Amino acid sequence: GAGVSQSPSNKVTEKGKDVELRCDPISGHTALYWYRQSLGQGLEFLIYFQGNSAPDKSGLPSDRFSAERTGGSVSTLTIQRTQQEDSAVYLCASSSSGGQPQHFGDGTRLSIL
Amino acid sequence: GQSLEQPSEVTAVEGAIVQINCTYQTSGFYGLSWYQQHDGGAPTFLSYNALDGLEETGRFSSFLSRSDSYGYLLLQELQMKDSASYFCAVRGYGGATNKLIFGTGTLLAVQP
Numbered sequence: 001g002a003g004v005s006q007s008p009s010n011k012v013t014e015k016g017k018d019v020e021l022r023c024d025p026i027s028g029h030t031a032l033y034w035y036r037q038s039l040g041q042g043l044e045f046l047i048y049f050q051g052n053s054a055p056d057k058s059g060l061p062s063d064r065f066s067a068e069r070t071g072g073s074v075s076t077l078t079i080q081r082t083q084q085e086d087s088a089v090y091l092c093a094s095s096s097s098g099g100q101p102q103h104f105g106d107g108t109r110l111s112i113l
Numbered sequence: 114g115q116s117l118e119q120p121s122e123v124t125a126v127e128g129a130i131v132q133i134n135c136t137y138q139t140s141g142f143y144g145l146s147w148y149q150q151h152d153g154g155a156p157t158f159l160s161y162n163a164l165d166g167l168e169e170t171g172r173f174s175s176f177l178s179r180s181d182s183y184g185y186l187l188l189q190e191l192q193m194k195d196s197a198s199y200f201c202a203v204r205g206y207g208g209a210t211n212k213l214i215f216g217t218g219t220l221l222a223v224q225p
Contacts, residue, residue: 004155031211042200043156043215056210091155099204099211101146101158 002026004105006092012111015084021077021108025094032075033093033102034059034067043091049075050097079110087112115139117201117216124222125191133186133219135201142203145177145184146213151197159199160186188221196223 005024013019025032034046045059049069060066064083069075079086089109093102117137125131135145144163148156162168162177162184174187188195201216 033212035215042218043202043213045212045214048210048212050211056212058210059212093156095211100144100161102211102213104148104155104157106155 004092004094004103006090006105006108008108009106010109010111012113013082014113015082017082018078018080019082019110021079021090021092021110023075023077023092023094023105025073025075025092026103027073028096029094029103030072030097031095031099032069033095034075034077035091035093036088037091037107038088046077046090082110082112084112086110115142115203115205115214117203117214119199119201119216119219121217122220122222124224126224127191127193129191130187130189131191131221133188133199133221135184135186135216137182137184137201137203137216139182139203139205139214142205144204145175146202146204147173147175147186148200148202148215149197150200150218156200191223193223193225196221 007022032049035043047067048056051072064080067077089107091107093104095102146161147159150156160175167176172189177184199219202213
């Protein structure tokens with residue numbers, strides 16, 4: 001596609017459930033990033049992929065969070081046993097290997113009840 | 114660690130010029146970027162300073178001074194559609210990562 005695509009756009013789930021968020025990057029972009037943005041806050045880095053490898057996972061807040069990328073393209077961010085503090089907008093971005101600029105998707109707004 | 118500070122809110126009138134500052138504390142970085150985010154939307158790339166000095170892109174200009182640990186985004190001929198949040202960001206040295214560290218963000222309100 002022309003831009004970064006994320007799905008679903010909105011997700012409401014109960015505390016304790018698992019959720020999967022999907023990101024489809026710009027075709028040809030080897031680098032993919034996940035960020036999190038809480039209401040009225042800045043963007044917080046979660047994880048970075050180069051190809052299918054994740055050389056930087058330093059932003060994942062706990063072991064309930066994991067991500068994978070397959071075929072050098074689509075990525076899935078999984079949150080297990082969701083907690084209310086996980087409520088946020090999860091943004092995916094992609095870039096060429098040089099890392100600049102990063103192109104963002106519209107995000108998934110996650111609400112934990 | 115790395116931190117970037119911005120004013121939380123700025124208000125200006127249509128047609129005016131506004132400057133959004135970004136001061137940072139970081140051990141080193143490749144360059145300073147600026148992103149715009151309309152309410153509920155995706156952040157979009159505006160400008161990048163790899164070197165000290167001024168970069169101009171249409172109505173937007175960005176400036177970096179590494180010696181002063183300071184940068185700014187200058188918006189000229191403000192339009193109502195410029196009302197948005199603006200974030201500075203750096204890509205730091207160290208490790209095999211291209212991650213961006215974002216500033217606290219500035220909400221710009223353009224008034225008629």
